[in-house]
Amino acid sequence: MSSHTGWQALKVGVIRALLLAIPVVILALGWGALRGAGGQRLATVALINIVLVVGIQIFVGNSGVVSFGHVGFAAVGAYSMAILTSPPMVKRARIPDAPFGLSGVELTVPLAAVVSLILVAIVGAFVGVVVMRLSGVSASIVTLAFLIVVYNVLNNWTALTGGAEAFYGIPQSKSPWVVIAIMFVVLIVASAYKSSATGLQLQASREDELAASAMGVNVPGLRLGAFTMSAVAAGAAGILLALLLGAVNPNDFYLNLTFITVAMLVLGGKKSVTGAVLGVLVITVGDEIFRWIGDGPNLGFASLPLLPGVNGLFLGIIIIVFMVWRPSGITGNWEIDDLFRRRKVPESAPIPDDRDADFTPLPLKADDLRKNFSGVKAVDGVTLTVGSGEIVGLIGPNGAGKTTVMNLLSGILPPDTGTILIGDRALPRQLHLVARRGVARTFQNIRLFNELTVAENVEVTAHVARHRSSRALGTQPPRFTVPQLLDHFDLLPLAYRSAGTLAYGEQRRLEIARAAAVGCNVVLLDEPVAGMNEVESQSLRESIRALHDLMGAGVLVVDHDLSFILGLCQRIYVLDAGRIIAEGTPDEIASNPAVIEAYIGSERT
Amino acid sequence: MTELIQQIVNGLSLGSTYALLALGLAIVFSIFGLVNFAYGELITIAAYTMLLTSYMGLPWTLQIIAGVLAAVVGSVLMEQIAFKPVRNADPTTMIITSFGVAIAIQSIFTMTVSARPRAVPQPDWTATSVTLGGIIIPAYQILTITVTVVALVLMTVMLKKTRIGLSMRAAAEDFGAARLLGVRANRVVSAAFALSGLLAGVAAILILTRTGGVVEPTMGLGPVLKAFVAIVIGGIGSLSGAVLGGFILGFAEVALRAGLPSSVTGLADGVLFAVVVIIIISRPEGILGVKQRLRT
Numbered sequence: 001m002s003s004h005t006g007w008q009a010l011k012v013g014v015i016r017a018l019l020l021a022i023p024v025v026i027l028a029l030g031w032g033a034l035r036g037a038g039g040q041r042l043a044t045v046a047l048i049n050i051v052l053v054v055g056i057q058i059f060v061g062n063s064g065v066v067s068f069g070h071v072g073f074a075a076v077g078a079y080s081m082a083i084l085t086s087p088p089m090v091k092r093a094r095i096p097d098a099p100f101g102l103s104g105v106e107l108t109v110p111l112a113a114v115v116s117l118i119l120v121a122i123v124g125a126f127v128g129v130v131v132m133r134l135s136g137v138s139a140s141i142v143t144l145a146f147l148i149v150v151y152n153v154l155n156n157w158t159a160l161t162g163g164a165e166a167f168y169g170i171p172q173s174k175s176p177w178v179v180i181a182i183m184f185v186v187l188i189v190a191s192a193y194k195s196s197a198t199g200l201q202l203q204a205s206r207e208d209e210l211a212a213s214a215m216g217v218n219v220p221g222l223r224l225g226a227f228t229m230s231a232v233a234a235g236a237a238g239i240l241l242a243l244l245l246g247a248v249n250p251n252d253f254y255l256n257l258t259f260i261t262v263a264m265l266v267l268g269g270k271k272s273v274t275g276a277v278l279g280v281l282v283i284t285v286g287d288e289i290f291r292w293i294g295d296g297p298n299l300g301f302a303s304l305p306l307l308p309g310v311n312g313l314f315l316g317i318i319i320i321v322f323m324v325w326r327p328s329g330i331t332g333n334w335e336i337d338d339l340f341r342r343r344k345v346p347e348s349a350p351i352p353d354d355r356d357a358d359f360t361p362l363p364l365k366a367d368d369l370r371k372n373f374s375g376v377k378a379v380d381g382v383t384l385t386v387g388s389g390e391i392v393g394l395i396g397p398n399g400a401g402k403t404t405v406m407n408l409l410s411g412i413l414p415p416d417t418g419t420i421l422i423g424d425r426a427l428p429r430q431l432h433l434v435a436r437r438g439v440a441r442t443f444q445n446i447r448l449f450n451e452l453t454v455a456e457n458v459e460v461t462a463h464v465a466r467h468r469s470s471r472a473l474g475t476q477p478p479r480f481t482v483p484q485l486l487d488h489f490d491l492l493p494l495a496y497r498s499a500g501t502l503a504y505g506e507q508r509r510l511e512i513a514r515a516a517a518v519g520c521n522v523v524l525l526d527e528p529v530a531g532m533n534e535v536e537s538q539s540l541r542e543s544i545r546a547l548h549d550l551m552g553a554g555v556l557v558v559d560h561d562l563s564f565i566l567g568l569c570q571r572i573y574v575l576d577a578g579r580i581i582a583e584g585t586p587d588e589i590a591s592n593p594a595v596i597e598a599y600i601g602s603e604r605t
Numbered sequence: 606m607t608e609l610i611q612q613i614v615n616g617l618s619l620g621s622t623y624a625l626l627a628l629g630l631a632i633v634f635s636i637f638g639l640v641n642f643a644y645g646e647l648i649t650i651a652a653y654t655m656l657l658t659s660y661m662g663l664p665w666t667l668q669i670i671a672g673v674l675a676a677v678v679g680s681v682l683m684e685q686i687a688f689k690p691v692r693n694a695d696p697t698t699m700i701i702t703s704f705g706v707a708i709a710i711q712s713i714f715t716m717t718v719s720a721r722p723r724a725v726p727q728p729d730w731t732a733t734s735v736t737l738g739g740i741i742i743p744a745y746q747i748l749t750i751t752v753t754v755v756a757l758v759l760m761t762v763m764l765k766k767t768r769i770g771l772s773m774r775a776a777a778e779d780f781g782a783a784r785l786l787g788v789r790a791n792r793v794v795s796a797a798f799a800l801s802g803l804l805a806g807v808a809a810i811l812i813l814t815r816t817g818g819v820v821e822p823t824m825g826l827g828p829v830l831k832a833f834v835a836i837v838i839g840g841i842g843s844l845s846g847a848v849l850g851g852f853i854l855g856f857a858e859v860a861l862r863a864g865l866p867s868s869v870t871g872l873a874d875g876v877l878f879a880v881v882v883i884i885i886i887s888r889p890e891g892i893l894g895v896k897q898r899l900r901t
Binding site: 136148149263320323 | 691694697698700704706708709712720822826869874882885
């Protein structure tokens with residue numbers, strides 16, 4: 001079930017790439033053979049577009065951030081190729097004053113391609129550093145701005161690029177085989193990345209950025225990696241295009257190509273490599289058909305009028321229709337190899353009772369936490385401790401500040417003043433490092449990675465725990481396998497369902513399983529039984545207690561269901577108006593007059 | 606000194622057009638949450654309507670009225686056909702939809718007229734100029750500045766004094782809350798798109814007087830990108846910010862063109878977009894008004 005090791009991802013990648021490449025290559029070569037030189041050229045352009053669109057998919061599909069700038073990377077690759085490979089004679093005429101003595105340079109095609117790809121990688125990483133911290137539209141706008149800047153530079157840095165007119169002299173290569181080889185590599189990379197643990201973590205951030213960070217996913221770092229990789233693939237497409245055409249022109253790499261690639265990705269399905277390939281095929285065929293119509297074909301009985309630009313109308317309408325009707329594209333998340341995959345429900349896997357005697361969970365200590373929201377003292381001097389392996393409850397009426405305390409302890413909000421320690425070290429300032437210190441949480445309003453499967457939701461945190469654990473930091477690798485954790489919460493039969501399709505109670509349990517996979521020191525549960533009936537809440541209480549006994553981590557439960565808290569916790573804090581008003585065992589709390597006054601009193605009247 | 610005043614007038618005139626454009630883009634954004642990249646096509650629609658009516662032999666005044674009306678109708682139709690169904694989708698989906706609308710409209714003009722530029726004859730007086738103390742002010746600049754001032758005053762009055770204006774400002778502030786308080790969402794959104802079309806139409810008239818009436822299918826691209834830069838500079842989501850951003854952009858552009866050596870003046874646009882990127886990264890949460898929700 002844990003199909004996310006490197007080798008398995010590579011295997012999936014090769015299989016998917018073969019399943020996609022074989023029909024595509026047959027189609028392309030067949031079309032070329034049937035339709036002569038023009039057909040061959042069209043087929044090669046389609047193959048190059050697969051490189052470009054699948055390349056874009058690596059970033060867009062996994063991160064969920066739409067890029068309008070990848071054509072800019074294709075432009076950088078293509079122009080770099082043009083400047084490095086064209087004969088010095090051409091360059092002395094065209095760009096005599098090129099900087100860095102480039103007008104005298106002439107590299108072989110393979111060497112120039114390597115240099116160009118390195119250049120694209122550098123530019124890609126540079127843009128990626130800007131994009132990685134932004135979300136949604138802001139990131140998309142930055143990529144669009146990058147495209148415009150590239151276009152502007154190509155048109156105006158005449159000394160280097162030759163300006164707006166075409167730059168000739170690139171040694172042409174019309175053989176489709178180089179393109180096919182590169183396409184195959186890009187298909188493998190994209191498919192393997194999607195199936196890898198790294199890709200899965202980035203997909204988790206696509207589903208819910210905040211939850212992914214809180215579960216230990218380094219969202220900016222992963223975005224940067226995927227962005228750079230995907231920029232290089234786009235650069236490769238640009239290089240291939242330059243080699244096919246023998247000449248480059250700024251207008252070849254601007255909004256037209258951007259719109260076409262966006263249409264291809266959106267129509268096929270941006271979350272799927274199969275979808276990206278399918279999108280290229282459908283749009284290429286559609287574009288050809290509408291070009292033919294636009295040229296005013298003679299149908300024998302009648303000639304159609306000239307309709308130049310009708311293919312553009314087709315493109316525009318396709319984009320609108322898919323955005324309205326099916327924003328996830330034809331395939332959604334589906335991949336071609338899913339046709340052949342049989343997923344058996346994993347066998348029952350009880351958690352073995354073999355607690356690691358060497359491992360002592362670290363306590364969590366908060367001292368004098370304060371947090372104001374524009375003058376409102378949400379948290380006003382809270383000091384609390386979750387001892388090693390202790391189950392602690394935090395109760396309080398609505399508005400007492402429970403959720404804010406939770407957000408402070410889990411690193412989502414920084415306190416105005418006060419300290420939080422895990423063991424004897426301060427809580428890390430960066431959110432994703434908190435989970436890596438073995439502190440994980442659930443959310444009051446359930447934040448699962450909805451489009452990922454149940455198993456993958458837990459796999460995300462299990463991976464974090466596997467790879468970021470060290471005795472020095474006081475964390476240990478996960479003690480339970482993903483199936484064991486799922487089985488413990490009765491989720492095993494649902495392992496391959498999308499998390500978003502689960503029933504409410506199941507989603508709550510999955511969130512706890514997800515947090516438990518990484519929270520080896522403290523698991524923070526934010527209203528775990530909210531909205532549950534008595535039976536469900538009792539059964540969940542038993543699961544939490546049993547898990548606690550098996551894994552040993554401390555637990556902090558925030559809830560206002562008093563009987564749940566009293567029945568589960570060893571020690572309880574009572575919060576009111578941002579302050580701790582009482583602390584004690586369940587018995588002490590149940591009989592504390594201040595608590596009855598502030599909290600229970602209102603319910604007993 | 607004369608040179609400086611001359612450049613200030615140039616900046617004022619260019620900035621006026623940008624301010625109108627930016628305001629039209631910002632109105633839809635603040636209420637609908639959409640960066641409408643098909644906004645430029647409203648200018649194209651207005652311009653081609655003027656071309657058509659000039660072929661029909663209508664006088665210039667009727668041409669411009671027809672052009673503005675076409676942009677208003679086009680804007681409202683755009684919303685009804687393409688944007689209403691994605692109203693609740695994420696902002697990226699809406700942007701891609703607006704790209705689709707832009708391509709479709711451009712293609713329609715390529716199909717029905719031509720991909721090549723055409724010219725709408727402009728009245729002779731737009732090509733004249735006034736000389737004031739050594740400063741030459743072309744008539745189109747005077748027209749641009751005057752029309753912009755009038756349009757901004759009327760817009761302000763409308764937004765502050767009329768019922769629909771008040772509803773729009775409330776919706777721009779918080780759409781959900783405004784709806785709960787009885788603001789009719791569909792009407793406000795339609796009004797926002799209509800107003801956006803109106804401003805685009807007026808801007809189209811001004812652009813044509815400046816360019817001598819050149820129309821082509823892709824003519825909307827430049828203006829919409831400039832309007833976008835202006836609203837980013839002015840703080841996206843804010844209407845007065847958009848106007849201010851438009852004027853700042855106009856002056857910045859005139860200064861860049863005057864200040865940069867002539868071999869690199871073409872890079873001015875590149876510089877402006879680099880500035881946009883810097884503004885966006887310096888306000889990672891606030892930009893586009895879509896603040897990341899931190900409460901869990």
